[in-house]
Amino acid sequence: MSDELKKGLEGVLVAESSLSFIDGDAGKLVYRGYDIEDLAREATFEEVVYLLWNGELPTREELSAFNESMAAERPVDDAVLDTVAALAEADEEPMAALRTLVSYLSAEDPEADADATDLDASTRKGRRITAKIPTVLAAFDRFRRGEDPVAPRDDLGHAANFLYMLTGEEPDAVAEETFDMALTLHADHGLNASTFTAMVIGSTMADVYSAVTGGVGALSGPLHGGANQDVMELLLEIDEAGEDPVEYVKRAREEREDWRVPGMGHRVYSVKDPRAVILEAKSEELGAASGDAKWYDMADAIESFFADQGLVEKGIAPNVDFYSGTVYYQLGIPVDMFTPIFAMSRVGGWLGHTLEYQAENRLIRPRARYTGEKDLDFPSIDER
Template sequence: MTQRIEVPAGLNGVVAADTAIGAVDGDRGFFHYGAHDATELARRHSFEDVWFLVHNGRLPDAVEVAAFRERTASLRHIPTALHSVIDTVGRTDASMLSKLRSVLSVASGPLRLDPVIDVDHVDRRAQTLRLAALVPSILAALHRVGSGERPVDPDPSLGHAASYLHQTTGVVPTLEAARAVEQYMILTIDHGFNASTFTARVVASTGADPIDAVCAALGALAGPLHGGAPSRALDALDEIGSVDAAAAWVRREVAAGRRIMGFGHAVYRAPDPRSALLREVADGLGGDLVEFAAAVEAEILVTLAELKPGRPLPSNVEFYAGVVMETAGLPRSMFTPTFAVSRTVGWCAHVVEQAAAGKLIRPSSRYVGPPVEFAEPDTAVISG
């Protein structure tokens, strides 16, 4: 008989698998990719450097990253077979992540992606690299079609983040804007076994193809308690309107039992290191929105400390993520999709790792419904 282990609700603190990709230390306010502090990577490295790291398990040298940049840039072009799908789906009223899932659901053929159970490790890596390189191009094209504009072809001379900004807005970004978005994207490649990453690994464990795993992960990311928070945090700033109104707004939200988006975290007990770096990035961009956000953040922190003593609720990555992306020129409808652009790189690394493990993820449940009546088996001997 299989031994069953009782675990906390939400699997909090449960170790579900081994990974060499990265991890989060919520008590110390620290997370890393491989052996490297993730925030230091965002300060000192390009997106391609860190993509190479999670793809290969080590940082590249100058020659390797140049070749990797060239290779991933060559994979950004959307297959012709998907153009009509993007044109149709892009004109619908669905959310951007729903549109992306719709396009990806028919992309396995044009991308020639196979179930991970049917290919070897080398092919899995190649297929997931192709998928991660293509996602920003599809998202940007869907956005532009939905806005009544023509998609922009990827520019191979631009880095991954700058190309995504260019394809989305139609304007070659400034170095400052591109670097700001790039740093945000580096910070969101991976973050332990969050809901979307775990979802991707569950699907990969069945032997399905990488697109199946990424589409499932996108469904998890779409939830406002996961990837949908940056735009909601910025919406809250709009609703607050002025610094003087911040404290009263927080009191109303807390009294109504609503979450303050952009504050608190399921894992971090110490301050979120991503928030601190994005505050620096936002300060570097400057502007009225950045100054307003910083002043409102201070008021919210003071009010939350008063209302919830003994329960630290520092600002998290979502609070300044929205500020950085809007200041860099991205529309709010593309905030969560931008999260998906970077996190797809992490999901794909986890798909490859889970496929190599070769273990189906199949937990048990505890039945709490009405009592079950078991029929006694008929032991009568039938003679004939």
């Protein structure tokens, strides 16, 4: 057994998986053998979830049945909505609210007590979680704005239904396609912190509600989720100050040596994140369609500055968050809902990895190197 210490488990192989492959040097992301560019442009989010959970793309009939089963699970009962309302009234942070709500959803699941070794039951529970998260998130945002929740529809896709429940209006084709694409791009990304958390919990043979709740908790940390919100808040701050984005970044970097532009750089990619490439194009498209391209222009100017400084060549390139924030903002989504939306998508990967690992389960149990004292004499309480 090796005693080599790998802080953060960097470079350590802990499992085998067929869900997603990342080539950080080439800027390549693959789900189940399919390039992310093809999936983002050709597949719906529901097709991608089916692919992640089942290992292959669905036929037309299989997709229709899967879509119907997902849509049928969208509604939540009044007790859940009462809890959503209470969290909104308490001014809970959206990710904290989601963490609570995912856990609470098990109370209305008819298979909540099914043994975790029953992977078919776990998959059905995972489908319910995936279908209901958009419902509770949209209701939470509406409650805190003093508006009644909008009931889900079964004639809209996953992406369109969420935007409809959030705004009360059916989205146009461009908004639906863009949001669906964003969900696909965030669905899985190897053993990131939240996915590994979900998998560790699953390795104890805990149920998938516990695993997803843990995933939400891990994603809420600022070193994992939240960079898309930070990017948008930075752009809003620059805009409010009426400053040139490049001059703002230059000054901030000069004044604070440790200051970093959010959304720049990635633990895995040494080049521009392939998901950022796709979302950059959608951000530009949305800006052109609305006649107000300032958010795209500001982000593009900052990226160009980094490229001119040679920083992109050093691996400080846009990751998925750098442009996703501008996309969500242009779709009318509140800034503090960006990370919950990340969770709404990544739940597909959390469940996929958890179920894959539980199929040939071994409890995940690493070691820590002990650095404390040994062989101390126990003193009586009067001698301490």
